[in-house]
Amino acid sequence: xxxxxxxxxxxxxxxxxxxxxxxxxxxxxxxxxxxxxxxxxxxxxxxxxxxxxxxxxxxxxxxxxxxxxxxxxxxxxxxxxxxxxxxxxxxxxxxxxxxxxxxxxxxxxxxxxxxxxxxxxxxxxxxxxxxxxxxxxxxxxxxxxxxxxxxxxxxxxxxxxxxxxxxxxxxxxx
Amino acid sequence: xxxxxxxxxxxxxxxxxxxxxxxxxxxxxxxxxxxxxxxxxxxxxxxxxxxxxxxxxxxxxxxxxxxxxxxxxxxxxxxxxxxxxxxxxxxxxxxxxxxxxxxxxxxxxxxxxxxxxxxxxxxxxxxxxxxxxxxxxxxxxxxxxxxxxxxxxxxxxxxxxxxxxxxxxxxxxxxxxxxxxxxxxxxxxxxxxxxxxxxxxxxxxxxxxxxxxxxxxxxxxxxxxxxxxxxxxxxxxxxxxxxxxxxxxxxxxxxxxxxxxxxxxxxxxxxxxxxxxxxxxxxxxxxxxxxxxxxxxxxxxxxxxxxxxxxxxxxxxxxxxxxxxxxxxxxxxxxxxxxxxxxxxxxxxxxxxxxxxxxxxxxxxxxxxxxxxxxxxxxxxxxxxxxxxxxxxxxxxxxxxxxxxxxxxxxxxxxxxxxxxxxxxxxxxxxxxxxxxxxxxxxxxxxxxxxxxxxxxxxxxxxxxxxxxxxxxxxxxxxxxxxxxxxxxxxxxxxxxxxxxxxxxxxxxxxxxxxxxxxxxx
Ligand SMILES: Cc1cc2nc3c(=O)[nH]c(=O)nc-3n(C[C@H](O)[C@H](O)[C@H](O)COP(=O)(O)OP(=O)(O)OC[C@H]3O[C@@H](n4cnc5c(N)ncnc54)[C@H](O)[C@@H]3O)c2cc1C
Ligand code: SF4
Numbered sequence: 001x002x003x004x005x006x007x008x009x010x011x012x013x014x015x016x017x018x019x020x021x022x023x024x025x026x027x028x029x030x031x032x033x034x035x036x037x038x039x040x041x042x043x044x045x046x047x048x049x050x051x052x053x054x055x056x057x058x059x060x061x062x063x064x065x066x067x068x069x070x071x072x073x074x075x076x077x078x079x080x081x082x083x084x085x086x087x088x089x090x091x092x093x094x095x096x097x098x099x100x101x102x103x104x105x106x107x108x109x110x111x112x113x114x115x116x117x118x119x120x121x122x123x124x125x126x127x128x129x130x131x132x133x134x135x136x137x138x139x140x141x142x143x144x145x146x147x148x149x150x151x152x153x154x155x156x157x158x159x160x161x162x163x164x165x166x167x168x169x170x171x172x173x174x
Numbered sequence: 175x176x177x178x179x180x181x182x183x184x185x186x187x188x189x190x191x192x193x194x195x196x197x198x199x200x201x202x203x204x205x206x207x208x209x210x211x212x213x214x215x216x217x218x219x220x221x222x223x224x225x226x227x228x229x230x231x232x233x234x235x236x237x238x239x240x241x242x243x244x245x246x247x248x249x250x251x252x253x254x255x256x257x258x259x260x261x262x263x264x265x266x267x268x269x270x271x272x273x274x275x276x277x278x279x280x281x282x283x284x285x286x287x288x289x290x291x292x293x294x295x296x297x298x299x300x301x302x303x304x305x306x307x308x309x310x311x312x313x314x315x316x317x318x319x320x321x322x323x324x325x326x327x328x329x330x331x332x333x334x335x336x337x338x339x340x341x342x343x344x345x346x347x348x349x350x351x352x353x354x355x356x357x358x359x360x361x362x363x364x365x366x367x368x369x370x371x372x373x374x375x376x377x378x379x380x381x382x383x384x385x386x387x388x389x390x391x392x393x394x395x396x397x398x399x400x401x402x403x404x405x406x407x408x409x410x411x412x413x414x415x416x417x418x419x420x421x422x423x424x425x426x427x428x429x430x431x432x433x434x435x436x437x438x439x440x441x442x443x444x445x446x447x448x449x450x451x452x453x454x455x456x457x458x459x460x461x462x463x464x465x466x467x468x469x470x471x472x473x474x475x476x477x478x479x480x481x482x483x484x485x486x487x488x489x490x491x492x493x494x495x496x497x498x499x500x501x502x503x504x505x506x507x508x509x510x511x512x513x514x515x516x517x518x519x520x521x522x523x524x525x526x527x528x529x530x531x532x533x534x535x536x537x538x539x540x541x542x543x544x545x546x547x548x549x550x551x552x553x554x555x556x557x558x559x560x561x562x563x564x565x566x567x568x569x570x571x572x573x574x575x576x577x578x579x580x581x582x583x584x585x586x587x588x589x590x591x592x593x594x595x596x597x598x599x600x601x602x603x604x605x606x607x608x609x610x611x612x613x614x615x616x617x618x619x620x621x622x623x624x625x626x627x628x629x630x631x632x633x634x635x636x637x638x639x640x641x642x643x644x645x646x647x648x649x650x651x652x653x654x655x656x657x658x659x660x661x662x663x664x665x666x667x668x669x670x671x672x673x674x675x676x677x678x679x680x681x682x683x684x685x686x687x688x689x690x691x692x693x694x695x696x
Contacts, residue, residue, distance in 0.1 A: 062540045065549060118541060125540075134540055142532035142548075143229055152552025153494065153528040156226040158379045162369030168496035171333040173489045174340050174613060 025070050026053050026109075033074065040071035047081040047089060054093040054108050055080060055133070061117045062134050063141055065150070072147050076140035077133070092129030099123055179211050179401050184435035186211045187687065188422055189442060190408045190451065193266015194676040195660035196442030197386030198317075200402070201394035202684030208691065209399055211434055212391075213406040213424050215443075216262035219269065220388055224377030228529045231376035235269055237262040241446060242574040245588040248622050252537035257587040259625040260444055264404050265387025267444065267627075268673070269377045272499035273356040273384065274522055275320040275674040277311050280304035281509055282517075282562070282668035288509055289516035294592055295564035296474055300665040301637040301646040310678040318356035318384045318677065319363060328352045329359045329368060332496030334523045337487070337555040341609030342503045342521075349504035353522070356384040356674075357497060363389070372525070374498040406432075409582055411439055411455040411464055411656070419464075419656050425580050438687060438696055442660040442680075445475065445629035449571045449662060450585040452633070452643075465633075465650035470643050472572055474565035475587065476631040476667040479595040481559045482524060482621040483603060484535070485610025486550040493525035493555050501557075506605060507669045515597040518669045519561030521606060526556070534624050547619055555610065559602040560628070562669045564592035571632050628672050630664040647686045648679065655696055659683055 027034045028049045033056065034041035044052060052074075059073040080089040097107040099120050105111040111120060124130050141147065148155050157163060179186050187203055189196045192214040200212045216237075225231045236259065243250035243257045250257070261267040281288045283304055286297040315323040322328050329352045331339060342350040357374070358367045368382040381388055394400035405427035412433070413419045421435040441448045449472040453463040463471050501523030508518050526534060528551055536544055574586035591599075607618040636642025639651035648663050650656040661676050668675075690696040 063545050064542055065545050067549070134538075138533050139229060139529065143529045148528055151528050151548065152490065152492070154492075155527070157371050157373070157495075158226045162371035162380070163495040164368075164370040166495070167492065168332045168370040168372070169330060169336065171336050171491065173487075174336050 026056060028053050035070050039069075040074065042074045042078060042081075045081050046083050046086045051090055051093050052077070052081060054096065055089060057109050057117070058093075058096065058121070058133065059137055059141065061114060061121060063137055064114065067150050068147055072141060072144055075144060076137055079136070079140065088129070092127075092133070095127065095129060096120065096124060179209060181432060181434050183209070184420070185209055185437050186435070187438045187440060188213065188434055188436035189440045189659065190422065191215075191266060191442035191444065191447070191660065192264050192386060192391060192402060193261070193442060193444060193660065194268050194271075194386065194673045195680050196440065197265055197268065197390050198677050198680040199440060199442065199659045199684050200400050201390035202681055203688060204394035204397045204399035206684065206688040207399060208688055210394070210401070211436075212400065212402045213408050213422065213434070214264050214402060214404050215407040216264060216404065218264040218387070218404050219377065221377065221379045221381045224269075224373075224379050226371065226373045226376060226379070228376065228527045231373075235261045235263050235377065239578055240576060240584050242576055242584060242586040243588070244586060245569070245590040247589045247591065248537075249625055250589070253625050256625045257589075258444075258446060258629050259627050260629065263387070264391060264402060265385050268385040269387055270375050270627075271385075271673060272374045274499050274502070274671040275315065275318055275354050275356045276502075276520070276670040278304065278307075278668040278670055278675060279507065282666065283307070285517070285562075285666040292516060292564060292594060294566060295594065296567045297565060298634070298636060298641055298665050301635060307678055307682075310682045311674065313681050314674050314678040317390075317681070318674065319358055320354050320356050320674070321359050322351070322354045326362070327359045329355055329357060329497055329500045332370065332493075332500065332523070333491050334493035334496070334525055334555050335501035337485070337491055337613060338501045338503075338523050338557055338609065341613045344612035345605070345609055347503050347505045351502060352500045353502045355497070355500050357500065358382045365389075368497060370496040372494050372496055372498065407580065408443075408451060409454065409580060411441075411451065413457065413459065413464070413653070417459060417653060419653055429580075438655045438657065440657040440659045440687075441633075442658075444660055445632045445662040446571055446585040446587060448658060448660055449632040450573065450583075453573050454582055460652075465643055465652045465656055467652050468640050468642060470634060470641070472632050473567045473570045474631040474634050475569045475571055475589060475629070476563050476565055476664065477589065477623075477626040478628045478667055479519070479559065479561040479563045479591070479599050480623040480628075481599050481603060482556060483559070483606030483610065484547075484554050484556045484619045484621060485607070485615035486547065486617040486619075487553045487555065487615055490552045491555045492552065494527055498525055499523055499558070506602070513601055515594045515601065517562035517594070517598065519559055519598055519602050520669050520671075521602065521609075522558045522560060524556045524558035535619065535621055537622070547617070550617070557606050557609075559599065559606065560669060560671055561595075561598045561602060562667050563595045565631055565634070565666060566590075566592055628661070628667070630661045630667050630672060633658045633662040635663045635665045648683050657683065657687065
């Protein structure tokens, strides 16, 4: 289980004084990546914040859900910010940035439109890097209890007595 | 409560695995006064231990020891080390199962005769038939408390069922109802009624669903004749010079090798582990594996053709609320070759929670085509296809080069669809989608088969010793005191979920074994 709560919040002032905008809703600062609304920040243990920002963007482009905020994607890839994973993540995002430059962009995050980034990802989708990141997201993103309500999934029900009195047969439109 | 038997006690029946087959057999024998030692690789988990969380429950109960795969089935690509979704725990896969409990149709016992020669298929008639099985089905339905039998009312229809039912009726289907389910619709046998919790696959926390873990196994233990040793992983079955089995070697909970003597050995480890064990028990007398003079051990692996259809609607369905599988359409289960295939299929309601839906909807897929489907999760309805797949000699379990933590060769599972399987699946996808379209679906999604939940056929029953591994009683053709007691003895798979039949066969086998022991011929 990934804990979205492991991310912390910054004040707007801290954010503006310490960070620079890094494309779509992300801000990269020294030792952290944050949402540009300052609602969340991920502090780096081992990884360069630029690398992490690229991973977050990539995660969103792989499984884009417009109602799911960046903090959930950040939580889903935070596991790569560990000594034994950094090298893998760095090499992978370097490859991704190279692919983007070959397509004429200033790195992956420099490709401003989703369609352009998706085209870049299609070009590397058979790589181990892409497949591992994608595979990890299946649980890393969708197994966060905090995202379930966004999809209308209610999760655990035993402690509420099941759905017998809570709408297992409440459909009216059929 | 448990009766401790000595390792050297050679009067006991040893049962390997405590699921639908082994768990029921253990209790049935214990009730008849037979001494039984049941060895179970997994630990013991009861309703208070089950968790309403798909991945956490999977980690708690599922068999995740390595297996390898080959063949052109998609599972080999997407889940290469997880060919099956089955359980390693006391009670086996009856902790996970959804409870759908339907009998074979009479003609399905005679697939070779009914369907004729099918190229590339290794069809065979069962050596037993519907009439002979009827009384055992009666007893199995009573034991499991199957709804719509024995005067037990059906379960109420959930939201997912209501969508399914309305679509089925629009298509003109007649046999549509909330299923014959081993789930209490009212209190029975000291177990309460279903509370529509919706986590049937994760172990029923109310005990409303039948599972050997909290019914047959404790009932057997209460007789004093059954000892269940958990976390006991059987490595090998031993035999003497006359070719009779004498006991088994197993790794105990501390990883130490133990030897339990036995008068009779019954193998019930599900359709990968049972043949693996026979193959790993090869000796100079049985060089191709125990009981394998036919060469059929591990062959004819069947898994039901399966597949799912999800429909997305304008308004919410909340399919995850309530029983996971209480809904069935049986109109397509008949044998009607005019549809372009032999055999038939059932359509059953199914729901997955969001985490499993993300993993299984279209494994490997990404991008908006995939994510827009999940965005509509709340408005989804789902169904599962269960159809008869063809036995093929080349679909088989063999020993892999990979070894498990005990240094035992693991099972490799090879499977490729037969053309009949593909034709049937296509038909079922179209009918399933048409059901949802008929009630206003805005999008329908065919979903590929998940890692196999129904695993059958790898030690099949046959009249003649050269065609299969066991005879009409599940007794090995080659070894008089060795039995197969799980789904691996299935000669053919039929269109129905297998567990009721596994249980009926176990009840019948217990009668046979106890009778043979009384007659002094075992
Ligand atoms: C999610 C899910 C839903 C299902 N729903 C239905 C349904 O609705 N209806 C239906 O009919 N069927 C259903 N099934 C299938 C059903 O659970 C199986 O058909 C049935 O449990 C198989 O019985 P079995 O005795 O062959 O094996 P299992 O029940 O799997 O038992 C085998 C046991 O043997 C143990 N074992 C294996 N090897 C060894 C060894 N070497 N030493 C010691 N122990 C060993 C295993 O740990 C396991 O506990 C479902 C299955 C799943 C996974
Ligand atoms: S829906 Fe019913 S049978 Fe399924 S887990 Fe809940 S209470 Fe048990």
